[in-house]
Amino acid sequence: MKKLLTILFITLICNTIFSQTIQFSPISNLNMMIANIFGVQCDGVSNVQMVALPQQIGRFENGGILGLNSGLVLSTGVITGSQQPSSVFNNTNLGTPGDVDIANFGTLAGQIPTNYDACIVEFDFTPTLSDTISFTYVLASEEYPEYANSSFTDRFLFLVSSNNGPYSNIAFLPGTTIPVEINSVNATVNPQYYIDNLGGVNAGNFVFDAYTTPFIAKFFAQTGVNYHIKLVIADVSDSAFDSAIFLDEQESYNDINGLLTVNNTPADGVLEVFNFVGDTLLAQPVQTIPVTNGTYLADSLQTGMYHVRFTPNPILYPGVAPLYYTNGDTWATATAIGLPCFLNNGNINSDTLNALSGSGVITGNIIIDTSYLKSPTVAFANALVKLYNQSNQVIAFTYSDAVGNYQFTSVPSGVYAIKLDVPYIPQVNAHSISLVGNDVIIGADFAILTEGIVALDNLELGIDAVVQHHVEMYPNPAKEKVIFTNDSNSPLSFELLTINGVVVQTGIIGIGMSTLDVQYLSEGMYFVNIGGKELRKLIVKK
Numbered sequence: 001m002k003k004l005l006t007i008l009f010i011t012l013i014c015n016t017i018f019s020q021t022i023q024f025s026p027i028s029n030l031n032m033m034i035a036n037i038f039g040v041q042c043d044g045v046s047n048v049q050m051v052a053l054p055q056q057i058g059r060f061e062n063g064g065i066l067g068l069n070s071g072l073v074l075s076t077g078v079i080t081g082s083q084q085p086s087s088v089f090n091n092t093n094l095g096t097p098g099d100v101d102i103a104n105f106g107t108l109a110g111q112i113p114t115n116y117d118a119c120i121v122e123f124d125f126t127p128t129l130s131d132t133i134s135f136t137y138v139l140a141s142e143e144y145p146e147y148a149n150s151s152f153t154d155r156f157l158f159l160v161s162s163n164n165g166p167y168s169n170i171a172f173l174p175g176t177t178i179p180v181e182i183n184s185v186n187a188t189v190n191p192q193y194y195i196d197n198l199g200g201v202n203a204g205n206f207v208f209d210a211y212t213t214p215f216i217a218k219f220f221a222q223t224g225v226n227y228h229i230k231l232v233i234a235d236v237s238d239s240a241f242d243s244a245i246f247l248d249e250q251e252s253y254n255d256i257n258g259l260l261t262v263n264n265t266p267a268d269g270v271l272e273v274f275n276f277v278g279d280t281l282l283a284q285p286v287q288t289i290p291v292t293n294g295t296y297l298a299d300s301l302q303t304g305m306y307h308v309r310f311t312p313n314p315i316l317y318p319g320v321a322p323l324y325y326t327n328g329d330t331w332a333t334a335t336a337i338g339l340p341c342f343l344n345n346g347n348i349n350s351d352t353l354n355a356l357s358g359s360g361v362i363t364g365n366i367i368i369d370t371s372y373l374k375s376p377t378v379a380f381a382n383a384l385v386k387l388y389n390q391s392n393q394v395i396a397f398t399y400s401d402a403v404g405n406y407q408f409t410s411v412p413s414g415v416y417a418i419k420l421d422v423p424y425i426p427q428v429n430a431h432s433i434s435l436v437g438n439d440v441i442i443g444a445d446f447a448i449l450t451e452g453i454v455a456l457d458n459l460e461l462g463i464d465a466v467v468q469h470h471v472e473m474y475p476n477p478a479k480e481k482v483i484f485t486n487d488s489n490s491p492l493s494f495e496l497l498t499i500n501g502v503v504v505q506t507g508i509i510g511i512g513m514s515t516l517d518v519q520y521l522s523e524g525m526y527f528v529n530i531g532g533k534e535l536r537k538l539i540v541k542k
Contacts, residue, residue, distance in 0.1 A: 021083060021205045022061070022083060022205075023060065023061040023522065024060055024061075024080050024522030024523075025498070025524055026058055026502050026504060026522070027057060027058055027502070028305075028336075028498065028502050029305075029336075030048050030050060030121070031045070032338040033059065033071070033072050033338075034048050034072070034121070035338070036338055036340060037072065037247050037248070037250065038250075044125050044128050045124070046123065046124045046125075046126070047123055048122075049121070050120065052074065052120065053094060053096065054502075054503070054504050055079065055520045055521075056074065056075045056076070056078070056079065056094070056119045057073065057119065058073050058080075058522060059071070060072075063246065063248060065201075065205075065206055066211060068138060068214070069249060069302070069303065070304065071246060071247045071249040072121070072247040072249075073245065073247075074119040074233055074244060074246075075119055075233075076092075076094070076116070076117035076118065076119055076235050076243040077092030077094065077241070078519075079244060079520075079522070080520050080521060081207060082206060082208065082244065083206075083207070084205075085205065085207065086198055086200075086204075086207055086209055087203070090208075090242055091242070092241070093117070093239050096118070097116070098118045098234045099115060099234050101167065102115045102155060105155070105169065109179075111153065112151050112237050115235060115236045116238070116239030117235050117243075118233070119233055119244070119245070120230065120231070121230075121232075122230040122232075123228075124226060124227065124228055124229075125221070125228075126225075127227075130222045131221055132218055132219070132221075133218060133219055133220075134216055134217070134218035135216065135217045135218065135247070135248075136214045136248060137171065137245075137248075138212055138213070138246070139180055139181070139182075139185065139211060139212045140197075140206075141154070141182055141208055141243070142208055144197075144210030145187050145209065147182070148182050148183060148188070149186065152182070152237050153181050154181075154236045154237075154243045155179070155233070155236060156171065156231070156233035156243070156245050157171065157231075157233075158230075159229065159230040160219055160228075161229075162225050164228070167230065170217045170219050171215070172215075172217070173190065174216075185212050186210075187210075193213045194210060194213075195210060195212065195213065196210050197210050197211060198210070231247065249303040250303055254301050254302075254339040254342070255298065255299045255301065256273065256301065256306065256337055257295070257297045257298070258295070258296060258347040258348065259294055259295055259349075260291050260294050260295065260296055260310050260349075261349045261350070262312050262317050262320050262352070263351055265294075266293060266294020267312050267313070267316075267317065268291055268293075268294075268313040269291050269311050270288060270290060270311045271288070271291055271296045271298070271310050271311075272285035272311070273285055273286055273287040273288075273289070273307075274286065274307045274423050275304060275306060282422065282448075283423035286306075287301070291310070301339055304338075305336045305337065305338050306336065307324060307335075307336060307423070308324065308337060308348070310323055310324075310348045319352045319353050320352050320353070321353060321397045323349075323350045324348070325346045325347075325348050326346075326347075330421060330427075331426070332426060353394065356395065356396055356408075356409070356410040356411055356412065357410060357412060358410055358411045358413060359411075359437065360410075360411040360412065360413065360436075360438055361407065361408065361411065361441065362387070362411055362433060362435065363406065363407045363441065363444065364418070364442075364443060365379070365404045365405050365406075366379070366400045366420065366445070366446050366448070367404055367446075367447050367448070368447070368448040368449075369448065379400075379403045379404030380400060380404050381401060381403070382399050383404075383422065384420065384422075385397065385398050385399065385418060385419075385421075386418070386419050387408050387416055387417075387418055388416060389414060389416060390414065390415050390416075392417075396411075412435075413435055413436050413437060414434075414435060415434050415435075416432070416435065417433065418431075418433065418444060418446070418455075420453050425448060425453055427452065427454075427455075429454050431455040443456075452527075470488055471484055471485065471486050471487070471509060471530055471537070472484070472485045473485075476539060477540035477542040478539060478540070479519065479541070479542050480518065481515050481516060481517055481519070482516045482518055482539055483514070483516075484509045484515070484516065485513055486509050486512060486514065489511070491508050491511055492531040493506070493509075493530075493531065494506065494509050494530045494531075495528070496516070497527045497528075497529065504526065521541045522541065524541055526539045526541060527539075
């Protein structure tokens with residue numbers, strides 16, 4: 001038997017940033033990720049395609065244990081398996097096909113062409129200026145040391161084609177035309193590039209038995225030439241064990257800048273920059289910037305995805321709601337900014353809301369479930385609360401006080417909805433609030449839970465009564481599996497999604513007890529839509 005996971009990291013610039021454990025998360029925008037890898041050439045990337053299962057591809061952070069930063073990982077197995085100790089036998093057979101170029105390369109090299117579980121990303125690249133495009137990559141494997149110099153030389157290829165011509169592989173050993181793979185770098189062949197991890201400093205949290213020092217692959221890209229690039233990795237000779245490629249994004253640091261205006265006039269206030277990749281229930285801003293002249297600069301931001309929120313000075317602009325880049329009123333509609341490929345100014349303009357002219361009142365309370373922190377449910381202070389009309393327009397906003405209470409006054413007759421603005425936590429059940437004349441609506445209460453923000457069951461709220469199924473799940477948080485108990489009288493379909501809405505897995509929850517394997521997921525929060533989205537729950541993967 002053999003075990004393998006090959007890791008290739010590719011980046012434009014690589015500085016060593018040491019960390020304890022590589023972290024993984026699903027990718028919501030593969031085009032943006034590929035563009036980030038190309039850095040200043042971002043606008044030349046197009047037609048990004050992937051041939052892989054969802055668990056074979058993801059984003060990695062904290063690549064410092066290999067001297068890398070962050071970026072894209074492609075695997076012939078499950079990407080999260082690499083977080084285990086090197087003493088673990090990492091083994092996944094996905095049962096998916098191999099790749100013809102991997103086979104052809106093997107034939108040309110006099111090696112076995114049979115391969116399995118290929119993971120492929122390919123895209124077109126038209127440079128906006130002539131430049132040498134270089135990538136730093138690292139190969140790691142559980143073939144080491146037992147199966148080096150054998151037929152189990154699982155391989156990757158970095159293929160480049162210009163103007164529809166034949167592919168050329170550009171991943172070579174320094175100063176040679178020898179491809180980088182298990183048989184060309186190991187304890188006996190080119191050992192100067194070989195790092196033993198069986199007892200190394202990363203053995204406790206990096207599953208691979210050995211890995212290479214970083215290599216650089218590069219080619220000169222010319223304007224007027226259309227390039228097609230293919231990244232592929234596959235298991236060779238058998239399909240029992242995993243391989244992967246990690247492509248590192250361009251190194252930090254990057255900027256976001258723009259104009260901040262109220263009613264199209266330069267304004268004062270506070271700008272908050274939130275990291276798009278969060279692994280806690282309540283995300284905190286990575287930068288908070290006072291704005292006094294209508295312009296801002298958020299600098300020294302690492303490669304990644306961000307949201308930007310501007311809160312005008314409440315004393316100078318009492319009727320102006322906080323707003324996101326570019327036109328979002330909530331996290332669900334705000335535009336994410338990807339660095340370093342953000343090429344436009346992050347301008348934000350907020351308009352003064354019309355004063356409410358009615359005589360009704362809507363009041364409520366907001367709590368947050370902090371049981372995941374081993375503390376009780378508590379009041380949530382300073383929550384941004386927005387009042388929406390039937391046209392889904394924000395007509396008023398306020399903040400909860402120290403005990404979680406909030407209030408809207410002077411509300412005219414109508415039907416309304418309330419949304420809380422909490423970073424990356426969605427509002428998961430629909431509701432409506434009907435107000436007539438001088439009604440006082442008491443108890444428009446909300447809870448911020450691990451499942452998301454929910455309107456509490458109060459007679460004053462017309463909460464959509466669509467949840468008819470009775471499904472419980474445990475444990476939560478979960479490490480390896482989640483158990484469902486379905487008390488309904490029929491099996492139920494389910495979708496497992498990232499918090500950004502990317503479908504990771506689908507299936508059926510049977511009557512009674514059934515199990516969902518989550519060990520392949522990266523740490524973080526995932527939603528489970530049950531019964532055609534009639535019931536939504538949240539899984540915290542630890």
